[in-house]
Amino acid sequence: MAQMAAAPKKKVEGLGGEKLHVWPYLVRLEFLCALLVIIALTVWSIVIDAPLEEAANPTKTPNPSKAPWYFLGLQDILVYFDPWFAGVVAPVLIIVGLMLIPYLDVNPKGNGYYTYHERKTAIWVYSFGFLVLWIALIIMGVFLRGPGWNLFMPWQYWDPHKVVALVNVDLPYAFGVRTYNGAMLFGGAVIIGYFAVGTAIYFFMERKALKSVGFLRMFLKIELFLIMMGIVIKIVLRLGFNIKYVWVTPWFNI
């Protein structure tokens, strides 16, 4: 498929070309593939036993307590967000966002073949979300998160008594806002401002596309993107600047 990128408009293997019989050409491939997978699975299962720890004991909490590995990306953003977001809203947004992809991406190019040049943004956004925010966080959660959910390098001993100074402050505090109501207003202004400015910039830059793409599509696209980048910004704020919350309200904190 490499030649596809070089000559994108050319129909390299367009429909209407030569078709092959599924029997035997596809079925034999599937059979071989199935054989290899079953052999690999059997060998793997003979060689490595599934873990079975001691019997469940509700009075003995292990440290660290980890969710199944495929959820560790979500568990990791619990460091940066409250559970209502990291554990509920974020997964729902991921699922809904994924479902919306075909309806938001109206680029007609790159349908049915590999191409980077014809849909750079789409590939960047998806790859960043999948490989960095999902896979990399899972790898970090599995291998680098130890007792107290603290970060440990692979060569470090998982010390359950590791002391980590809690010097995090909320964003309004860092900017000198000391009253509760003031902080709430300041935080709200930052969050709403972030989405408003981000949306405005996007709509201004893509103003020509507005007619063909449609307002709702563009709006949903940019909001989902801003939420995804907001997660990254929050991670950077916490790790780089010890910021705990941006917006503190009596009902929820972000």
Add this chain to the structure above:
Amino acid sequence: MASNSPQIPNIAELMDKIKSGKIFSEIAKEITGSQIWTSSFRHGYADTPRNRVLQIASNVWLHLHPVKIQRHALRIKFTWCMGGITFLLFLSTVVTGVILMFYYRPVGEYAYYDMKYLQYDVPFGMLMRNMHRWAAHAMVITVWLHMFRVFLTGSYKPPREFNWVIGVFLVTFTLLLSFTGYLLPWDQLAMWAVTVGTNMARATPFLGNEGPFAEFVGATPRYDVRALLIGGSVVGPPALLRFYVLHCIFIPLIAGALMIVHFWRIRKDGGISGPL
């Protein structure tokens, strides 16, 4: 009278047939011409274009395929084979899972000891358990890779938008299948991983007792969405039973139904995606 008596084969003739190998083709003819054979197999096996088509079209297991396919669709480089492998791994978990169900009871007092029994006393019990677990883990990975491939080839674009949505449901149900199965060994790993996971439900806005705005709905630790999920306020025997039923019946049925739609839609949307 004499014509009805069984014919006694001529020994010399019989020996001739055996020596020349003619007897095999005669037996074969006898078998493939029989009523049992002709009623079972709907076409010949000779490699003719007609039989190649019939092999797919007249076979219930293979007719999911089209009879002909674009050349590029055969390329492993294009499909990564991931959708098919995911389905195969699902089937593996179904087979091994049914075997495990013969020995496992989802009861607080028994579950863990049934695991021990499976591992140490049941012939091939450990192997069945290993295959079930590793196939499930592998399935999570392959379904993600399948999704990544479908994204990279832009295969969610028209006319396949709806099938992508079904696919997202299937990814979600794959994770839920794996997650509900995670509790069943009823060991420390299972209980606490599921505790960590289900604790999130407590924070559901409006519906979880610790979630934002819960006070307006009246959610309590014993009466919220998490309690509904695990049948109580802690991950205990009711949670085990619920997860077992979800894992063995509810989710597989839904996922199976969605798989039927998913595969059917591939055909209806014009087969595997390719350059237009």
